Amino acid sequence: MKLMERVKATLRVKRYSLRTEKTYCYWIRFFIRFHRMQHPANMAGNEVRQFLEYLALERHVAAATQNQALNAIVFLYRHVLDQPLGEVGNFSRAKRPKRLPVVLSHQEVMDVFEHLSGSMLLIASLMYGSGLRVSEACRLRVKDIDFARHVITVRAGKGNKDRTTLLPPSCAQPLHTHIQIAEQQLTSRIETNAIPVSLPYALDRKYPNAGISLAWQWLFPSSKPCFDEWGRVVLHHIHTSAVQKAVKYAMRSSSLTRPGSCHSLRHSFATQLLSQGTDIRTVQELLGHKSIETTQIYTHVLGNGFAGVRSPLG
Missing domain, CATH: 1.10.443.10 (Intergrase catalytic core)
Structure with missing residues (x-):
């Protein structure tokens, strides 16, 4: 079974929502393309850190988006590859602005x-x-x-x-x-x-x-x-x-x-x-x-x- 098929199958077995499935698959594909189509099994914490820093420093994504990408990659290593990710180490985190929600009378x-x-x-x-x-x-x-x-x-x-x-x-x-x-x-x-x-x-x-x-x-x-x-x-x-x-x-x-x-x-x-x-x-x-x-x-x-x-x- 191909990697992305295994990801989808694992998400469905664990009863993740379809919306989460699409999001996780997007970030896992993005992670693989960023590292020039290397198989994730051949990568580890250092490559994950590089990807997360790219999102924060080059793509200027929000903090929630960076966390979403990290969650997807952690899911991939923990539940699909059954391979400990190891230490990701310190990386540049996107800043989470403190904003109050818009409320109406x-x-x-x-x-x-x-x-x-x-x-x-x-x-x-x-x-x-x-x-x-x-x-x-x-x-x-x-x-x-x-x-x-x-x-x-x-x-x-x-x-x-x-x-x-x-x-x-x-x-x-x-x-x-x-x-x-x-x-x-x-x-x-x-x-x-x-x-x-x-x-x-x-x-x-x-x-x-x-x-x-x-x-x-x-x-x-x-x-x-x-x-x-x-x-x-x-x-x-x-x-x-x-x-x-x-x-x-x-x-x-x-x-x-x-x-x-x-x-x-x-x-x-x-x-x-x-x-x-x-x-x-x-x-x-x-x-x-x-x-x-x-x-x-x-x-x-x-x-x-x-x-x-x-x-x-x-």
Whole structure:
């Protein structure tokens, strides 16, 4: 088996997301090309250090990008080649700038929503009202909505972890409508030799009818079928880029004083909860942050880190 095929197979066995698979494969190929197609088994820590320094000093990549490349290479040596990488040693690290996230007031969010409609409005509402990432909102299935408990279950979020978060009351009726539409579309597809929805891992072998059951239907399906990673024709969810484009256009149309994005809606969810006095640990769980330190950035946005100090100007 060729090296990149082994990388993909190992990533899938360990159940990494498709997005991570594409990213890791990109950096591993880049690493090999940088060293003029040498096989990684013939290289070690010194070559890795040279590559990481090139990214920082020549390509001027962000710190997160450099770390991403390092993670991909470490995965290659540890899990695919089963070969200790050895000491990489000190290398020039890309500087991580300390920036506060862009957050919007509630009124600014409402102004943005004035320029959205249909599925795009509902997805944006879930990012703001439930704190979902854009990818998490796009991947919602019918079974993930619990109207009785007012809860949304996020499946395989960042870090491949499940969590629950709030179901905004104002989103309940639009979600009911989307489920009814999903049911009608499913009935129509079954009558015309249905194309099943894409399913995680080997679920279609364990439950052969899952792909044509209502519970597993996407709330926000793509307009056209596509090929999955095994070459089968399936119906996937709406692409995140379509949502990002719609939200950016809405933000420009609402004349915000600072540039925002889909993630700004999630940031705004966090700051609104904290300003209402919600415990930071609860906000951490709702956002799915691994570390409380990540959530604490929002206290700086609110200015709560000043211990009651007041400006002398009054």
